[in-house]
Amino acid sequence: MPDHNTRFKDFLELRGFKLTRSRKLILDAAFELHEHFDAEKLHDSLKGLNVSLATVYRTLPLLLDAGLIQLAMRSEGRDRFEHILGHPRHVHWICENCKQVFETNLDELVPRIEVAAKAQKFEINHINISISGLCWKCRINANESQ
Amino acid sequence: MPDHNTRFKDFLELRGFKLTRSRKLILDAAFELHEHFDAEKLHDSLKGLNVSLATVYRTLPLLLDAGLIQLAMRSEGRDRFEHILGHPRHVHWICENCKQVFETNLDELVPRIEVAAKAQKFEINHINISISGLCWKCRINANESQ
DNA sequence: ATCCTTAATGAGAATCATTTGCAACCAGCT
DNA sequence: AGCTGGTTGCAAATGATTCTCATTAAGGAT
Ligand SMILES: [Mn+2]
Ligand SMILES: [Mn+2]
Ligand SMILES: [Zn+2]
Ligand SMILES: [Zn+2]
Numbered sequence: 001m002p003d004h005n006t007r008f009k010d011f012l013e014l015r016g017f018k019l020t021r022s023r024k025l026i027l028d029a030a031f032e033l034h035e036h037f038d039a040e041k042l043h044d045s046l047k048g049l050n051v052s053l054a055t056v057y058r059t060l061p062l063l064l065d066a067g068l069i070q071l072a073m074r075s076e077g078r079d080r081f082e083h084i085l086g087h088p089r090h091v092h093w094i095c096e097n098c099k100q101v102f103e104t105n106l107d108e109l110v111p112r113i114e115v116a117a118k119a120q121k122f123e124i125n126h127i128n129i130s131i132s133g134l135c136w137k138c139r140i141n142a143n144e145s146q
Numbered sequence: 147m148p149d150h151n152t153r154f155k156d157f158l159e160l161r162g163f164k165l166t167r168s169r170k171l172i173l174d175a176a177f178e179l180h181e182h183f184d185a186e187k188l189h190d191s192l193k194g195l196n197v198s199l200a201t202v203y204r205t206l207p208l209l210l211d212a213g214l215i216q217l218a219m220r221s222e223g224r225d226r227f228e229h230i231l232g233h234p235r236h237v238h239w240i241c242e243n244c245k246q247v248f249e250t251n252l253d254e255l256v257p258r259i260e261v262a263a264k265a266q267k268f269e270i271n272h273i274n275i276s277i278s279g280l281c282w283k284c285r286i287n288a289n290e291s292q
Numbered sequence: 293a294t295c296c297t298t299a300a301t302g303a304g305a306a307t308c309a310t311t312t313g314c315a316a317c318c319a320g321c322t
Numbered sequence: 323a324g325c326t327g328g329t330t331g332c333a334a335a336t337g338a339t340t341c342t343c344a345t346t347a348a349g350g351a352t
Pocket of ligand 1: 036072082090092103
């Protein structure tokens with residue numbers, strides 16, 4: 001059984017929640033998508049399995065609490081998530097023009113953040129760093145057309 | 147005339163937009179609020195001045211484009227903004243329990259981010275760093291009750 | 293200062309992601 | 323197999339944000 005499955009099982013047990021068919025399917029779908037996803041995309045990937053969109057919405061907070069997924073960003077009016085296990089922490093670079101999202105390693109920034117956390121006795125649960133601007137392709141186009 | 151006023155005027159002129167009564171009022175209100183605000187709070191601070199909420203929503207993107215305000219965070223389903231001029235860049239530490247927001251200086255992290263930006267030829271427009279977890283007060287309470 | 297053109301506004305309706313109510317269901321335990 | 327309280331699908335509700343449209347008012351021209 002994959003790591004994330006046992007982790008979800010343990011989490012639910014601890015909370016007194018039940019491991020249901022829908023929850024299993026949603027978790028697996030979240031780990032089969034190797035890109036950012038919103039509730040609807042996750043639901044689409046379960047087409048034909050009779051899992052309701054409402055249940056997807058209800059399960060997302062559980063996966064968040066369990067530390068299995070995280071909110072990657074909010075764009076175009078929707079929350080976009082990504083699964084965590086197996087994906088190292090990273091920075092999101094979002095091009096305001098073409099909306100593409102690039103990722104870079106976050107490790108080098110973490111020690112400095114942890115120092116700041118210690119200074120104020122803050123217990124870090126989740127670090128979100130997103131940087132918006134123009135990707136190199138869109139910079140070139142912007143220069144050409146000016 | 148305050149710095150932000152001339153800046154807004156110039157911005158609107160450059161874009162061929164008009165400097166209207168409502169826009170002036172909204173800008174001033176945004177700089178009189180010295181805390182994070184959402185559209186409704188900004189609108190409330192204009193109570194009695196006959197500025198519609200729709201116009202507040204329409205003006206927010208202008209202030210963003212003009213670099214006068216920035217999206218600080220999204221919480222409880224609403225976008226929260228803050229004015230920029232006079233406020234140095236900072237990290238947001240959000241307590242998941244009491245929802246309080248703390249701020250720390252961001253300058254030490256910026257050089258590293260800029261190196262990463264250069265490496266991928268990304269033009270930074272806005273850096274957003276928010277860290278969620280537990281503030282020191284809520285950590286104590288969490289320990290006591292366990 | 294008055295005209296003119298056209299963008300901007302207020303008010304309310306519309307949109308749409310997310311949440312919720314509820315009756316039927318089912319996971320976990322005896 | 324029988325209980326029981328959590329869970330689900332479905333549909334309706336919610337609420338932040340956007341849009342429509344008739345009316346108003348910037349601001350350049352006269
Ligand atoms: Mn990512
Ligand atoms: Mn702030
Ligand atoms: Zn781009
Ligand atoms: Zn707290």
